[in-house]
Amino acid sequence: MASKRIALITTGGTVASHQTAGGAVPVLHSGELVDLARAASDQVGGGTRPEITTIDLMTRDSSALRTGDQFIIATAVVGALADPEVAGVVVTHGTDTMEETAYLVDLYAHDRRPVVFTGAQLPSDRPDADGPANIVAAIACALDPASIGAGVQVVVGGDPQPIRGLFKVNTEALRAYDVVRGDLGRPLIDLPVPAGRTARVDTIALYPGVSPGTIAAAVAQHAAGIVLAATGSGNTHPDITAQVSLAVQQGVVVVVSTRVPYGEVAARYGGGGGAVDLVAAGAIMSAWLRAPQARMALIALRTAGATRDEIVDFFSRSGPPSAT
Numbered sequence: 001m002a003s004k005r006i007a008l009i010t011t012g013g014t015v016a017s018h019q020t021a022g023g024a025v026p027v028l029h030s031g032e033l034v035d036l037a038r039a040a041s042d043q044v045g046g047g048t049r050p051e052i053t054t055i056d057l058m059t060r061d062s063s064a065l066r067t068g069d070q071f072i073i074a075t076a077v078v079g080a081l082a083d084p085e086v087a088g089v090v091v092t093h094g095t096d097t098m099e100e101t102a103y104l105v106d107l108y109a110h111d112r113r114p115v116v117f118t119g120a121q122l123p124s125d126r127p128d129a130d131g132p133a134n135i136v137a138a139i140a141c142a143l144d145p146a147s148i149g150a151g152v153q154v155v156v157g158g159d160p161q162p163i164r165g166l167f168k169v170n171t172e173a174l175r176a177y178d179v180v181r182g183d184l185g186r187p188l189i190d191l192p193v194p195a196g197r198t199a200r201v202d203t204i205a206l207y208p209g210v211s212p213g214t215i216a217a218a219v220a221q222h223a224a225g226i227v228l229a230a231t232g233s234g235n236t237h238p239d240i241t242a243q244v245s246l247a248v249q250q251g252v253v254v255v256v257s258t259r260v261p262y263g264e265v266a267a268r269y270g271g272g273g274g275a276v277d278l279v280a281a282g283a284i285m286s287a288w289l290r291a292p293q294a295r296m297a298l299i300a301l302r303t304a305g306a307t308r309d310e311i312v313d314f315f316s317r318s319g320p321p322s323a324t
């Protein structure tokens with residue numbers, strides 16, 4: 001009979017939070033979260049009670065994570081999957097940056113067994129807390145044969161969603177996320193999760209009047225990569241393009257995403273600051289991955305020493321099947 005064992009990795013977030021006079025803070029550990037989920041449903045695991053192995057990794061608000069913490073979580077997921085008895089992994093995580101950490105895990109967890117991230121929008125000591133039901137649903141998702149080979153999925157307030165292209169769309173609704181589109185490719189980085197220092201990549205938001213000096217500052221602080229959350233379909237001011245050109249000449253990899261939730265980023269506009277000009281300056285288009293996930297990918301790629309061509313290839317294969 002197939003294993004029913006689930007590895008539950010807890011990292012903090014609202015799902016583990018209690019309300020205090022100083023605001024909600026994560027306090028619960030994995031055993032308490034399992035108890036809450038079991039109390040919420042005797043149906044954990046779709047009618048059978050799976051064996052749950054708990055891993056207390058951290059108790060942090062996800063907005064306070066560092067990049068190193070996100071790699072620690074990725075390492076823990078890969079480590080949990082090293083146990084052949086584990087049928088799937090569930091990670092509880094704050095919703096503010098779940099789209100980043102879960103995407104990072106998707107890059108490294110090559111195993112076909114399900115990995116499901118879940119969290120909550122309401123602290124666990126509220127009577128209407130959504131966390132326990134989300135954990136129940138995430139465990140069911142991790143045990144569902146349909147999840148095998150599906151890549152990392154997210155279960156928060158509804159049906160499972162694919163991690164690629166996912167972003168937070170609501171600060172308070174129980175259904176916190178949407179996806180830019182549901183069929184994005186998964187170009188795997190065929191390397192172990194790095195143990196040491198990872199490359200620094202900065203995200204820079206672009207807007208009318210943004211100082212070109214923000215890019216120079218990132219270069220001066222030794223960024224290995226810069227992700228631009230550009231306007232529209234990947235456009236900006238000509239002064240920014242000039243700084244991008246200088247950054248690229250100094251070996252910094254610049255990737256263009258957008259601050260817009262939906263639609264493709266593409267080289268359509270010129271005029272000195274258009275995406276056509278950014279590409280001419282040496283920037284790489286992230287057609288579909290938005291800035292938070294593009295940044296995770298660029299950190300992984302730069303840490304692995306990927307060449308510019310490999311990075312271009314990665315982003316082109318991160319699109320829908322028709323584009324690959």
Ligand SMILES: NC(=O)C[C@H](N)C(=O)O
Pocket residue numbers: 012013014015060061062063093094095096097119120121122
């Ligand atoms: N709903 C949440 O989990 C938000 C919280 N600030 C976090 O990301 O940890």
